[in-house]
Structures are given as structure tokens and as C-alpha cells.
Amino acid sequence: AGCSSGGSGTAPGDPANGGTPQQGGSVTFAMPPNATPNWIFPIATPGHTQAYNGTIRQQVFLPLYVYDGTDTSKPDVKAGAAELPKYSEDGKSVTITMKDDLTWANGEKVTARDVEFWFNLIKANKEKWATYNEGQFPDNIAKFTLVDDKTFTMDLTQAYNPDWFTANQLTRMSPMPQKAWDIQEAGGQVGDYDRTPEGAKKVFDYLIGEAGKLSEYATNPLWKVADGPFTIKEFTTTGQVTLAKNPKYTGEDAAHLDTVTLKPFTSAQAELNVLRSGGVDYGYLPALALSQQKTIESMGYKVEPWDGWAITYIPYNFNNPEMGPVFKQLYIRQAVQMSVDQDTIARVIWHDQATPGYGPVPQVPPGSYLGEKQKTNPYLFDLDKAKALLTSHGWEIQNGVATCTRPGGGDDQCGEGVEQGTQLKFQLLTESGSTETDNTMQELQSSLSKIGIALSIKSEPLNSVLDHSPVCKPEEAACSWQLSFFGTQGSWYYPAYPSGEDIFAGDAGTNLGSYSDPKADELVKASTSSTSPTAMQDYSSYLAENLPVIWMPNPAYQVSAIKKTLGGVVQDPMAGMTPQRWYLVK
Amino acid sequence: MTESPALAIKDLRVTFGDTVRAVDGVSVEVRPGEIVAVVGESGSGKSVTSMSTLGLLPPTAEVSGVIQVGGVDVTALDGAGLRAIRGAEVAMVFQEPMTALNPAFTVGWQVAEALRLHFADMSKKRAYERAAELLEMVGIQDAKRRLGQFPHELSGGLRQRVMIAMAIACEPKVLIADEATTALDVTVQAEILDLLRDLRAELGMAILVITHNMGVVADIADRVVVMYQGKVVEQATVEDLFARPQAEYTRRLLTSVPRLERGAHRARARTALREPGQAAAGTPALALSDLVVEFRGERGSKVRAVDEVSLTIGAGEVVGLVGESGSGKSTVGRTAIGLIKPASGSVRLLGESLTGAKGRDLRRLRRRCSIVFQDPASSLDPRMTVGDCIAEPLIINKIGDRDDRVAALLKSVRLDPSVRARYPHELSGGQRQRIGIARAIALDPELVIADEPTSALDVSVQATVLDLFLELQDRLGFACLFITHDLAVVGLVADRVAVMNSGRLVEEGPREEVLFDPREDYTRRLVASAPVPDPAAQRERRAQRLSL
Amino acid sequence: MVRLFFANRLAVTGLVLLALLLLFCFVGPLVHPTDQIHTQLADANLAPGVKGHPLGTDDVGRDVLGRLMVGGQTSLEIGIAAGLLATLIGTVWGAVAGYTGGWLDAIMMRVVDAGIAIPALFLLLVSATIFRPTVTTQILIIGCVSWLVPARLVRAEALSLRSRDFVQAMMAMGGSHRRAVFRHIIPNAIGTVVVNATFQVADAILLVAYVSFLGLGVAPPATDWGAMLSNGISYTYDGYWWLIFPAGIAIILVVSAFNCIGDGLRDSFEVRLQGR
Amino acid sequence: MTRFLAKRIGQALVVVALVTVIVFLLLHTVPGGPARGILGPQATAAAIAAFNHEHGFDRSLPEQYWMYVSGLLHGDLGASYTLNQSVSSLIEQRIPKTLVLTGLSTLVALLVAIPLGVWQGRRRKGLTDYFITTLVFIGYATPVFFLALILVIVFAEKIPILPVQAPQAETLAGLFADSRGLVLPILAGAIASVAVFSRYMRSAVLDNLAEDYVRTARAKGASERRVVWLHIMRNSLTPIVAMLGYQLPVLFSGALVIESVFNYPGMGLLFWNAAQTSDYPILLGAVLVIAVATVIGSLIADILQAFIDPRVRGAIK
Numbered sequence A: 001a002g003c004s005s006g007g008s009g010t011a012p013g014d015p016a017n018g019g020t021p022q023q024g025g026s027v028t029f030a031m032p033p034n035a036t037p038n039w040i041f042p043i044a045t046p047g048h049t050q051a052y053n054g055t056i057r058q059q060v061f062l063p064l065y066v067y068d069g070t071d072t073s074k075p076d077v078k079a080g081a082a083e084l085p086k087y088s089e090d091g092k093s094v095t096i097t098m099k100d101d102l103t104w105a106n107g108e109k110v111t112a113r114d115v116e117f118w119f120n121l122i123k124a125n126k127e128k129w130a131t132y133n134e135g136q137f138p139d140n141i142a143k144f145t146l147v148d149d150k151t152f153t154m155d156l157t158q159a160y161n162p163d164w165f166t167a168n169q170l171t172r173m174s175p176m177p178q179k180a181w182d183i184q185e186a187g188g189q190v191g192d193y194d195r196t197p198e199g200a201k202k203v204f205d206y207l208i209g210e211a212g213k214l215s216e217y218a219t220n221p222l223w224k225v226a227d228g229p230f231t232i233k234e235f236t237t238t239g240q241v242t243l244a245k246n247p248k249y250t251g252e253d254a255a256h257l258d259t260v261t262l263k264p265f266t267s268a269q270a271e272l273n274v275l276r277s278g279g280v281d282y283g284y285l286p287a288l289a290l291s292q293q294k295t296i297e298s299m300g301y302k303v304e305p306w307d308g309w310a311i312t313y314i315p316y317n318f319n320n321p322e323m324g325p326v327f328k329q330l331y332i333r334q335a336v337q338m339s340v341d342q343d344t345i346a347r348v349i350w351h352d353q354a355t356p357g358y359g360p361v362p363q364v365p366p367g368s369y370l371g372e373k374q375k376t377n378p379y380l381f382d383l384d385k386a387k388a389l390l391t392s393h394g395w396e397i398q399n400g401v402a403t404c405t406r407p408g409g410g411d412d413q414c415g416e417g418v419e420q421g422t423q424l425k426f427q428l429l430t431e432s433g434s435t436e437t438d439n440t441m442q443e444l445q446s447s448l449s450k451i452g453i454a455l456s457i458k459s460e461p462l463n464s465v466l467d468h469s470p471v472c473k474p475e476e477a478a479c480s481w482q483l484s485f486f487g488t489q490g491s492w493y494y495p496a497y498p499s500g501e502d503i504f505a506g507d508a509g510t511n512l513g514s515y516s517d518p519k520a521d522e523l524v525k526a527s528t529s530s531t532s533p534t535a536m537q538d539y540s541s542y543l544a545e546n547l548p549v550i551w552m553p554n555p556a557y558q559v560s561a562i563k564k565t566l567g568g569v570v571q572d573p574m575a576g577m578t579p580q581r582w583y584l585v586k
Numbered sequence B: 001m002t003e004s005p006a007l008a009i010k011d012l013r014v015t016f017g018d019t020v021r022a023v024d025g026v027s028v029e030v031r032p033g034e035i036v037a038v039v040g041e042s043g044s045g046k047s048v049t050s051m052s053t054l055g056l057l058p059p060t061a062e063v064s065g066v067i068q069v070g071g072v073d074v075t076a077l078d079g080a081g082l083r084a085i086r087g088a089e090v091a092m093v094f095q096e097p098m099t100a101l102n103p104a105f106t107v108g109w110q111v112a113e114a115l116r117l118h119f120a121d122m123s124k125k126r127a128y129e130r131a132a133e134l135l136e137m138v139g140i141q142d143a144k145r146r147l148g149q150f151p152h153e154l155s156g157g158l159r160q161r162v163m164i165a166m167a168i169a170c171e172p173k174v175l176i177a178d179e180a181t182t183a184l185d186v187t188v189q190a191e192i193l194d195l196l197r198d199l200r201a202e203l204g205m206a207i208l209v210i211t212h213n214m215g216v217v218a219d220i221a222d223r224v225v226v227m228y229q230g231k232v233v234e235q236a237t238v239e240d241l242f243a244r245p246q247a248e249y250t251r252r253l254l255t256s257v258p259r260l261e262r263g264a265h266r267a268r269a270r271t272a273l274r275e276p277g278q279a280a281a282g283t284p285a286l287a288l289s290d291l292v293v294e295f296r297g298e299r300g301s302k303v304r305a306v307d308e309v310s311l312t313i314g315a316g317e318v319v320g321l322v323g324e325s326g327s328g329k330s331t332v333g334r335t336a337i338g339l340i341k342p343a344s345g346s347v348r349l350l351g352e353s354l355t356g357a358k359g360r361d362l363r364r365l366r367r368r369c370s371i372v373f374q375d376p377a378s379s380l381d382p383r384m385t386v387g388d389c390i391a392e393p394l395i396i397n398k399i400g401d402r403d404d405r406v407a408a409l410l411k412s413v414r415l416d417p418s419v420r421a422r423y424p425h426e427l428s429g430g431q432r433q434r435i436g437i438a439r440a441i442a443l444d445p446e447l448v449i450a451d452e453p454t455s456a457l458d459v460s461v462q463a464t465v466l467d468l469f470l471e472l473q474d475r476l477g478f479a480c481l482f483i484t485h486d487l488a489v490v491g492l493v494a495d496r497v498a499v500m501n502s503g504r505l506v507e508e509g510p511r512e513e514v515l516f517d518p519r520e521d522y523t524r525r526l527v528a529s530a531p532v533p534d535p536a537a538q539r540e541r542r543a544q545r546l547s548l
Numbered sequence C: 001m002v003r004l005f006f007a008n009r010l011a012v013t014g015l016v017l018l019a020l021l022l023l024f025c026f027v028g029p030l031v032h033p034t035d036q037i038h039t040q041l042a043d044a045n046l047a048p049g050v051k052g053h054p055l056g057t058d059d060v061g062r063d064v065l066g067r068l069m070v071g072g073q074t075s076l077e078i079g080i081a082a083g084l085l086a087t088l089i090g091t092v093w094g095a096v097a098g099y100t101g102g103w104l105d106a107i108m109m110r111v112v113d114a115g116i117a118i119p120a121l122f123l124l125l126v127s128a129t130i131f132r133p134t135v136t137t138q139i140l141i142i143g144c145v146s147w148l149v150p151a152r153l154v155r156a157e158a159l160s161l162r163s164r165d166f167v168q169a170m171m172a173m174g175g176s177h178r179r180a181v182f183r184h185i186i187p188n189a190i191g192t193v194v195v196n197a198t199f200q201v202a203d204a205i206l207l208v209a210y211v212s213f214l215g216l217g218v219a220p221p222a223t224d225w226g227a228m229l230s231n232g233i234s235y236t237y238d239g240y241w242w243l244i245f246p247a248g249i250a251i252i253l254v255v256s257a258f259n260c261i262g263d264g265l266r267d268s269f270e271v272r273l274q275g276r
Numbered sequence D: 001m002t003r004f005l006a007k008r009i010g011q012a013l014v015v016v017a018l019v020t021v022i023v024f025l026l027l028h029t030v031p032g033g034p035a036r037g038i039l040g041p042q043a044t045a046a047a048i049a050a051f052n053h054e055h056g057f058d059r060s061l062p063e064q065y066w067m068y069v070s071g072l073l074h075g076d077l078g079a080s081y082t083l084n085q086s087v088s089s090l091i092e093q094r095i096p097k098t099l100v101l102t103g104l105s106t107l108v109a110l111l112v113a114i115p116l117g118v119w120q121g122r123r124r125k126g127l128t129d130y131f132i133t134t135l136v137f138i139g140y141a142t143p144v145f146f147l148a149l150i151l152v153i154v155f156a157e158k159i160p161i162l163p164v165q166a167p168q169a170e171t172l173a174g175l176f177a178d179s180r181g182l183v184l185p186i187l188a189g190a191i192a193s194v195a196v197f198s199r200y201m202r203s204a205v206l207d208n209l210a211e212d213y214v215r216t217a218r219a220k221g222a223s224e225r226r227v228v229w230l231h232i233m234r235n236s237l238t239p240i241v242a243m244l245g246y247q248l249p250v251l252f253s254g255a256l257v258i259e260s261v262f263n264y265p266g267m268g269l270l271f272w273n274a275a276q277t278s279d280y281p282i283l284l285g286a287v288l289v290i291a292v293a294t295v296i297g298s299l300i301a302d303i304l305q306a307f308i309d310p311r312v313r314g315a316i317k
């Protein structure tokens, strides 16, 4: 399996590359279908959070911190705008110093005031911010204080785990050129308007208005005030973006290449056709074209999987009036999990481009967050054992379907809330449009049928699946869904710190199946707020055993095909890119 | 007569499948400058013979024998050779003009095409000018406007003349005119015959005329060929034939010829019922008052086809409608039964107003009437067998016992019941026409609108059909609007006669009065133009008419 | 006409072909029983002949021959029923509109316009979220989105047919409009109708594939030829021809069978062209 | 004619209005609304509520429709939820591309199919007729995406004579400058249409061969060629014209596959992606465009039909 080598980067001068790095040159990068970039402003509003928006933006306007998923334990300082943060002992305040050498394109230094500008706009307009989560940033900042030109301090409302706070909150911050952008209307004067909430609203509205003019991204003078290694040279309405080396960049991470073109494709097939004709330098193979690896390689490409910092799973709807009580039985979930032949699915159906996942923390690259239990699959594929679990709890297989014959809460009974005669017939909503997913679901259906669980599958476009499997109360009509899969591209991509407060906490917004377990809640909380280094591992192990969802193999982010002449590429599992470090070799 | 024949057919045999021997050993010769008439029973193979001269028979036909045009054997020719002959050497006027014109092109275009096909260097403009001249030659007034019209906008007679114009366009050596004047009123017919004579005189054209009208034969033919059941039973000069018919069939034919003379009217058992005075007493079968019918012409202009026509047909009365070709007779007929909406005026059918009738009422009313269309080919659904076509009114009215009834109807129009399984395109023109008649009388209607019902029938069959018609009329007492060009037939069947000219009803009155004592000029001309089936007498009449 | 139809060698070939296909799909599984319920990942993508699979196995290890039979049942049922349904509705609708003319024609044709204007794709997507896919709902949905074309076609023919004398003649005999439409207009437009019907069946079978791709298809493990084909096509570069050709050929065979039958039908109506 | 046009334009407006109402209603029968699709699985309930409020989804249906229509009347098609552009500018960019692609492929299809159909009609029941029929059906039964793939493999990889992508230029001039790139997409689009058109043509030619006027034309000495290509052809175009009128809207949504395989973002793809991402303003805008195209197409078809068949002319005057 090529999955264990996630982020197999090659450092400059890597002898394995053969040849010497060059300055200059241009590279074409293929974006996946429907990834059309449409935003460069450092504050994204809803609908503008496509992955490539972030990638492009952080080349132009440096965020405070950037993580490189190959090491999720600390930020990649070189790529950000600030030095490492300093947390107070009690974990209730953080002090940050901006890098000394960075300047905006208009010659102004990048200062703490620029961060304050960003912060003020967010604070006054948090409802319009796509990544706003109630209780989190900026709600958890009690006070923002400028210490000096380059330094500021933030007081937090409670103690937080520093790793979590840096990775999941501070990464959202991004200095913005206050001296150029603090304007209330077109042609207006620059001022300190952001310091009053009304002023901040006006400034925000003006800037967002400008950000809505996609066709002007390459020409609007506002966006020329960049501090990153690249500037926007071309930004077409169909989504083709060309980044050009920023000659005024003053940091230590200057770009090697002259231009990088991010090219949109209408379909994976179209991309593959172009790739096969050598039309892109950095592209990808659709999973089903993996057998072409040899051909592609012979054409001067390296084929490398790009693992995702994600997990893939099928939530149980614990609030479903019919099957909820069944799902609540751990032994049932265990039986189901033991029927998922993850290894074979990953190998045969995903052609080795997926990694079996056993718990809530991404399995690769293996880091310090993986719990011991999750590392070693606690529920090995074993249909006999799975079936035995059912029969030993009072289920009898009638006409191929397990039927509860011994209701009750005892050890050998079906369990609390499961009525006599209940049949194990599950309905699964799944995402359409992918052969791999279709086949995975059929495999699941097939193996579940062998232990007496009848699974009926309905596939719908991704959006419908999401619409049809909301968080719900048992009495609501919308709660009729039982199982739901939306993970063809991975179900959940984590920030650098893979804590589960958004998906597995009892009150979490995206806890679709309303999983609720007091111990799990406690562990989730600890992972974000305690400073204990084992908090994540404990959480990981517990959920791997408690099965809030069906764990499924996690597909790679993509399988890349990279020209052999292109060096310096790091395939960041968090789907970020650092094109400033790419270079061509002779 | 030593000149080599322009057209020579020797021992022609044509069969369709194993059963139909359409032509059985026919030999005919036409010399340059000679006009030969072919007469004969309907279905005797006249049209098939003529079509075989140009190789136009459907592939189902098996042809043997020799056909020579100007000494060249046509049957041996390939496509290109045939094409060179078609139109230029031998031209043909087809029997049924309605379907013979391409519906998608203007008549001007179609005539011009005939010219340009053989005169490669003729300019388009010149071709259209010539086309207009040709249309005028065949007696079409307003030829320039007609050039721009489509076939469906023309009356039957106009279409037929367009066909003639097309045929003579290239001044062919041989002209075959298959029932070329059936849809023409007698005045126009006389003009056309004059035209043919001129063509013969000027160009030495050899002309083969196929017709049922013995008057026409007497008028124009030098020689006559009589066909019967696929064979030639007699050939003679026109004088000989009329004076001394040899074959049994010829004799029968000549005795059946209707003549336009006083007292020719068939006596009917219940004539008393229909004395003019009494007819008015009952509800009239058809009452048209101030009928106006307009068609849309070019650029929204309106053409009045029927102009304030008022006409009443009493119950059981037969009214003959005669008049110029294109004068609106067919339009009156169609309007009477509600197929065309009048622009103004009213139609009362069997005592009920047609103008207001809708849906079920209209259908009920229509079931008591029936219509025979002028063009039998287009009024039969090409995808239904003859049997089904005739059975259709029976089915509509849910009358059982159809098989027997269909057989009886076929027999009454002198058709073999075996034709019921054939499709309309497998019949001769006259046979198709008889299907139309059989269909119209299937329901014992109270009113029959008959638009040229016997134009394609040879006189012997025509006599049978007219007998049948009158017999039925006696028995059932239906009223009838009888549209025809054949004044002799009108004289035979009509109680009253109405005459139309350019959309107007110019004269109307009892038969004897209109036919033998006409008030109007037009009527007088009409009567004078009617050819009589006697060569000597006809020559005299012609001289008289020309001096008129 | 029936006689004519059977005298037509092409038509009989079509009928025989269709009968064979039906036999293959509905009786075949009795002769060649396979497990189409369970996946067999260990045996995925076996080449034909290996391990007793005459046509190999698909990407989750099911016997392709058996799958062809099962898939054919769905395809044939939906294709034929939906194709005929669409042809039926469309023909009658178009004939009535064209024959009647006037405001009724205007209204009926504007309904068709509106129907065509709403992309079928969109309707399918919406219905995907409303209905659970069964063979019956599929037939109805596909039938309901595809009758618009024949309606337009037949209407165009009817428009010129209605002015023909034989229709007029029948009207003059007091025949009902119904008779005019069904006995004269439609039989005389039969060429167009039949050609369209063959396309409708093909379309329906292909549409089912499309529909499965959208997620409206019959739920797995059921399948159909179109879905098999579109799935197999992803393996073009791998050379797994047995995932592409059997389904592809099967589709072409049904389409051709219908075409032959259609041509035969057409010929038996087109009595005038015999011998040509 | 003017009256006819006026009447038809009135009807067309009704159709367009009807279509927007239907689509509007259909969109609102989809439970949940677009918010989840737009904001993604990670969106919070509050964000969804805010989205729904901002775009009026918390209002009554008639109110929403009215908002949409009044926008329309001011020429405002709204702004895409996901593409950060106005719907009208998106449509403006995409329509020419799609028109070029579909227009040309229809043209090519017609140019091939009409002669083919006529030719087959004449040589009915010959070996070649059967052979071509089979080919045509294989062409038709092959899904477009497979066909496109084969074309790419053959003409861009095995015999690399044509580019694998359609022209990527944003302007029409740019598209035509790279006209070689248009070949494969047009071919892929044309093949299925060739099948359809040629079958109808063949059938109609058969119908007309049996008519009497054919005999007349032959009797005039017209060559077989002329009889077929002029006389019969004109009368056989009815179904093709009827198809064409309907083709216009279908082309818009039908070009989807070709657009996606040849990396040629046009209307089809715009619509398809919008349907997938629940981008309602684009959906509605695209449907509007398609509806307009439909009524125009159907109008043109009717006029064309009257042009080729004088017997129907009465119906449109």
C-alpha cells in the first residue's frame, strides 16, 4: 500500500531528484473538478470556502500560522506571518509576535495592528464569517491588546489546550494591510474605522463588496497590497488562476518559480486526458485510472498518493424511531463493525488508495494523537464472531434476517428498547456518482446480509444525502434516515489538531446521528481544554471502541502525478500547498 | 402512311403479381401528326399501357414486349437514356392531377422545371415567362398569379391544365394524355382540344389520347383503339368506328353514350314526388343562402372562390351543378357539408343549420349525407385496403354484417369483390372512383354531394353506375348535388341545373330550360361547347362554335 | 398487414432476436444460476473462463454472465415499457394537437414546450429526492419525460395530414375526430412514430443508466445494462473488456431488434412501396 | 404573419412564466433547501439559518417568487451562491461556448445525416442499408462519454493528430483560432444526432417515394438524383425540422457530457453543477434561458415547417 508514505516530500537539493534546482520557470497544477476558486479576501463568507481559495489566499496574504500536515504537532513557521505563540502557564492567554522582516507590497511593515484590523472586522461581523462557530473564535477571546508594533496579547475566556488553540483557532487569523484597506467606501480615506463596531461593519461591507468582483482580482489595487510570496496575475471567471512571484516579498520563503497556474477541469476524465498528453505538470489520477500508473510514469511523472488528514465513516442515527434503540446497543455496533472488511475494501475496491480507519483520529500519517486501541483495530473483520454476537443476544435469523426473540435489558437479551420481533433491516443513504463508493456499499450490504442484517441502499447526490440526514429529534419526520454515507472524498477533514468537538460531542453541530455518551463528551472536552498530552490518545482509544459511527476506509485526498522535473513538492495531508517551495530541476 | 411511327407498342404484356394481368398483348402505333384515341373499359389497362412507354410502372409490374419511340426501343434504355426521352420526346399527362403535383413547390416552379430540365441554357426568368405563356395557352387566366400558387390552392381543372402545360412545355414528339380533360368544363375542354390540334398541325406531334368521353373522341381523334380487359379489341378510323363498330364491346360502348338531347332524361318511378312545385313543400335537403367562401391568397389578400351563392335542393331532388373549371363548384360542395367554413352566408343541411352545429350533432347530421370527392386517389387513405375504405362508413355507424355489404357494394359498381384486399394504389383511376361511389352510397344517405363522380369511368360503366344511382335514388329518394362537366350526364340525371361562373351562380332552373333554352351567354357557350359523340356532327358543331 | 409483417424477413429476425433476449434474461438464470446478491471481492475482475465464470467477474466479483441476465430484466422491462409509454402518449398527444389545430393545438404544444424547457436532468434529480426508485416508478418517470419528442414529431405530420382529402372524406361521413386521429392520422404518420419508438426504447435503456448514475436507479444489488456499461467503461484503460462489451452488445442488440421490428411494422403499413 | 408572431410571442411569455413557476415549485419541494449543500457538512445550524434568512428562504413561497420575478423584470437574474459571480455574467460567458459547440455539431450531424438518410431511403433493403443502419445504431447506443473517450484515445493518443481539450480561450475569436480543438468535441456531439436525423430522414424519404408526384417528376425527365434531392427531400424534412426545434433546448442541457470530457465549461455543465450544488439562482437562470431557447426553437420550427410545406401554411398565417 502506498498510503503509509503520506507527505513524501522532497527537500531542495534532494539527490534522489537528480539534477539541480533552478530559479524561475512556470508550472501548471490541475485542480479537481468543481473546485473553482472564487475568493481571495482573507475573510471568507459562506459559499466561498473551497479548498483552493485558502491555498491561493495564503500565497498572497500570509495567515498568522500555516500547518503542514506532515507534522501536525506544530505550525510551519516559515510559511506564516508570526513567530511561534507563547501561552501563559494557566493556558488562559497567548502572546504573539509578528515576524520582523515582512512588509506589504506598498512598503509598509506587517504589524500587530494589521492583525487587530482583521480581528476587529471579524468581531463586528462574525455572523457573516463562514468559519464562525458559536463559542469559538472570536467569542473565546476576552480581550485583544496591542503590546507594541509587532506584538499583541489575547486573553482567553477559559483555559485551552495550546495545541488545539494554535492549530484550530489561531490558524484562522490573518493580518490584513490596515493602512491600505481601512476604508469605508470606494475612494474613501484610510482611517481607524475598524475600532468602532459600526465602522468595522462599514469597512467590512466595502471590502466584501470589492471581493465580490471576481473579474477584478488581478487588477484591483486593493489586492495588490500583498505580503505573500506570490501575487495574482490572472484570475478568470472559469476559475483559472495564475500566481506570479511577488517581487516585493521580503520574507525568507520566497518563491522559486515565476508562475504557478492552477487549472480548472470540468471532469476527472478531462484532466486525465490532458495529463496523458503531458499538458499539466502536477495533476492527479482518478481512482479508477490507477492501473495506468505505469503508463503515466513512463511519460515522466511520479505517481504518489496524497493522503488526507481525514476520517471516513457512516453515522448511525441514534434518534431514528425504528432503529435508534438497536443502534444504541454497543454489541450491535460491534457486530456491524466486525462485518466491514476494511482491508479488502481498501485493496480491491479502492485499489490501495484508501486506508482502513479504526477511530476518530486520521490513521495516517501516524502521529502522537493516535490512541493505542485505535492503532490496532479493536474489531477485526470476523463474520462468525459478529453473528455470534447477535445470536448470543437473543436474535434469531429468520428468512435471512435477524429477528429479536428475547427482548429485555439482560446480558443475553436484545437490549433496552428493542422490541420483540424487531428485524435488523437497515436503510442506508449513500452518495452517488462514484464507482468505489457504490462498490463499497454493495460489499457492506453483502457482508451484513451474511450475519442477518438486511441493508437497503438508496443513493443520491451528495447534497441530497446531506439534506436528508440532518441532526434531528425522534419525533421529527426528518429523522427517518438510519445510516448515511457522504465520504467519497473523506467524511471529515480535520484541522491540524484532530479533536472531535464538532462531530462526536453530544451537542456538536455536525454530530449527525446524535451520538451521545457521557464519557465521550468528557474526553472531547479534555482534548480541547486540558493541557494533558494524552488527552487526544484517550479520546481516540475510547471512540475506537465505542463506535459512535461505522468506521470506514479513508480514501486518499488524491493520487498525484507529478512531473519528475518538479521538485520541492510536499503533499500536505491537510490539503494545503506551498508552491513557493516548488522548483524545476534541469 | 409509310412514315415510321412516332410511338409503337408491340405485344405489350404487363402483370402484377400472379393474379393481375393488366395488359395482355397490346399493340398500338401512333404516327407523327396523328391523334389516336384509346377508349375502353375502366381498368382495361389503358393507363398501364401508357405508363409503360416511359418506364414509369411500379417495380411490382412485370413488363414484356417492345415499345419504340421514334424507332428506339425504350425497354432497352438505361436511366440516362430514358430521362432524355421523358418529357422531351414523350410527355405524359397523368390521370389524377391532384396527387401528381408536388405539394411543396409552386406550380410555376414545376412547369419551369420541365423546361429547364431539357433546355439547359434557359434562364430561370425566361423559364418562368415561358411557364406563364404555357399556362395561358391551356386557358388559365391570371397566369402570372397562378404561377406562385401551390397545387393545393388550385381547383381540379386548374391542376389538370397545369399538368398539360407541363407536358407540352418541351414540345415533345409524342404526347400521351391520360384522361386529360376529365376535370375541365366543356368550354375549356374545347379549348384544350383545339390546342392539341394546333400542336399536331404545327409540330407534327403524335398524340395518344386516353379518354372515356366519346364526344372528345369524335372531336379530335383520327384513329381509335378500343381496349377491353387488357386486350385491343378493335382499331379503326374514327368515322368507321362510330359508323360501323365491329367488336361487341364497342357496340355496347356506343349505345351507352349519353347524349345531350331533349327527353334523354331517365324516367323514374317516383318523379311525381319531385315535381318542382312539391319539392319546396318539404324541408329542403340543402339550402345555401348568400354563401361566400374566401381563401387566403398571397400576403393576406383574400380570394373569393364562392360569391353569394344561394341554392336550394329539395328532398329527393337532383340538382346538377355545372360551370367553368375553377368557378367554385367543388368549394360549394365542400362547404355544403361543412368541410370549409363559409366567410358569410348560411348552410342548412336537412333542415338543420350547419353553421352552428358542433361535435356530436354535426356528426349525426353528416352521417345522413355523403360526398364523392372529385379526386378519387387522394380521398382514399393509402394505407387502408379497398375493403376497409368502403367499410369505413359502416364502422362509423356501427352497422354489422359488413363483409356482405362491402361485397354487395363492390358488385353494384361493377367491381369484382376480390379487389377488396387491394390497396387504392393498385387500382385504376376508374376503379378508385367507383370505390368512392360505393363508399358514398353505403349508408343510404339522404343527401349526396357527388363531385364529378363518373369522370373517370368509361361510358358503359358510367351507364351502370348512373343506373344504379338513379335506381337508388328512386328507392331511397335522396337528394343530390351532382357536380359535373358532362352536360349529357346532367341532362340524364338532373331535375334542375345550376350554372356557375367565377364563383357566382349565373343561372339556375329546370333541366330542359337551362340546357336547351339558356338565358345566359355563358350557359349558351357552355352548351355549344359540349362535344357530341359523332364525328361528322361534331365537326359541324366545332365550325359553328368557332364562328360564334 | 399482419401477413405482410410476418412476410418481412427483417421483422421476423427482430422478433426472434427480441425473443432470444427475453429468454436469455428471464429463463437464463435458471440455466446458469449465479449469486448476484453477495460480493466476492477476492474474485474481482477475473477474466472470462477463469473459475467457471464464462464471461468473467465484475469489479466486486460477481459473475458477469449472470449479471447480464439480471440486469437485462430491468433494462428490458423499463426500456420497453417506458419507450412504449412515451411513444403512446406522445403520438396521441401530437396527433390530436396537429389534427385539431387552433387554440387546442396552441395550448397542447405550449405544454410540450414547457415540458421540453425543463431539462429532464433536473426533473430526474428532483424526483430522485421524492420517490424511491422501483421499476414502476422508473417506467413512469422516464415515460413522462420522454413523450415530448414524439408529440412534436407527430404533430408536425398531423398538421399536413389533416388537410388531405381522405381525412376530409371521413369527416364528411360523420366520422368522429377519434377515428380521424387513430385510423388515418396516426397510421399515415407511422413511419415517424415507429422510428421514434425504436429510439425511445434505446433512449429509455440508456436513460436508466444515466438515472442510476444520478442515484435514481434501482437499488443495488439490482442492476441494468446501462449501469453495467457505464460502470465498465471506467475500466477502459485496464483492458477489462468483459465489463464493457457484453452489456454494450446487449444494448445494441435490443436496439437493433426493435429497429428491425419497427422497420417491419413500418413496411407493413407502407403498402405502396412493395417490391422496392 | 405579424399577427401569428405576436400571438406566439404572447404564448411564449406564458410558457416561460409557467416554466419558472414549475421550477420554482419543484425546487421548493426539495426538502431542506440549498443551505446545507452550499455551506457544506460542517456548517452550523446558526449559519444555515442566517443563510436562509439572507436569501429569503424563510419567507412564503409566493413572496419568494415575487422577489425573483421582480428581480427578473429589472433584468437581474441574481447572483450565484457558490461562484461569486452574477448569474447573468455566468450565462453570458457560457452561452457562446455552448452555442458554438452544439450549433456546429448539429450542423455537422445534419450535413451527414440528411444525405445518409436519403441515400438509405433509396437503397432500402440493400446490404449497405443494413450495414449503415447497424453502424448508426451502434453509434446511437454508445453512450457519449464512452464515445468521447474512444475518440480521445484514437485521435489524440494513438494517432496524435488532434488536441485532447477543446479550446480554452474565453472569447469566440479565441475559440475559432484553435479550431482543431473543436473537432473532437463536435464529432462526439454529432454522432448520436446523425443516428437520429438519418433515421427520420430515411423513413420520410420512404413515405414520399410512394407519392404520385414522384412519378410526375420522373416523367418530366428529371434525373433520379434530382427527384430524390429536390422533390422528395423538400417533402421529407418535416420530422427533421420538428426535431430541430426541439433540439435547441436539449442541446443546452445535453452538451453536458461533452463539455465535461473535453474540459469545455459551457451551459450544460453550469446547469449540472448548479443542480448538484443546489445553486438555485443559476438553476433558475439556466432554466429561464433554456425555456426561452425552447420557445424560440419551437417557433422557428413551426415557421420552417410552414416554409417547406405550404399545406401547413394556413395554420400559421
Ligand SMILES: Nc1ncnc2c1ncn2[C@@H]1O[C@H](COP(=O)(O)OP(=O)(O)OP(=O)(O)O)[C@@H](O)[C@H]1O
Residues within 6 Å of the ligand: B152, B153, B154, B155, B156, B157, B158, B183, B184, B185, B295, B296, B303, B304, B305, B324, B325, B326, B327, B328, B329, B330, B331, B332, B374
Ligand atoms: N385551399 C385553397 N387556397 C386558395 N385557393 C383555393 C383553395 N382551394 C380552392 N381555391 C381556389 O378557389 C377557386 C375555386 O376552386 P374549386 O375547387 O371550387 O373549383 P371547381 O369549380 O371545383 O373547379 P374544377 O371544375 O376545376 O374542379 C379556384 O380558383 C381555386 O384556385
Ligand SMILES: Nc1ncnc2c1ncn2[C@@H]1O[C@H](COP(=O)(O)OP(=O)(O)OP(=O)(O)O)[C@@H](O)[C@H]1O
Residues within 6 Å of the ligand: B016, B020, B021, B022, B023, B041, B042, B043, B044, B045, B046, B047, B048, B049, B058, B060, B095, B425, B426, B427, B428, B429, B430, B431, B456, B457, B458
Ligand atoms: N400497382 C398495381 N398493382 C396491382 N394492380 C394494378 C396496379 N396498377 C393497376 N393495376 C390493375 O391493372 C389494371 C389496369 O389498370 P389501368 O390503370 O391501366 O386501367 P385503366 O384502363 O387506365 O382504367 P381507368 O379507365 O379506370 O383509368 C386494373 O385492373 C388495375 O386494377
Ligand SMILES: [Mg+2]
Residues within 6 Å of the ligand: B046, B047, B048, B095, B178, B428, B429, B430
Ligand atoms: Mg387509367
Ligand SMILES: [Mg+2]
Residues within 6 Å of the ligand: B155, B156, B157, B329, B330, B331, B374, B451
Ligand atoms: Mg372541382
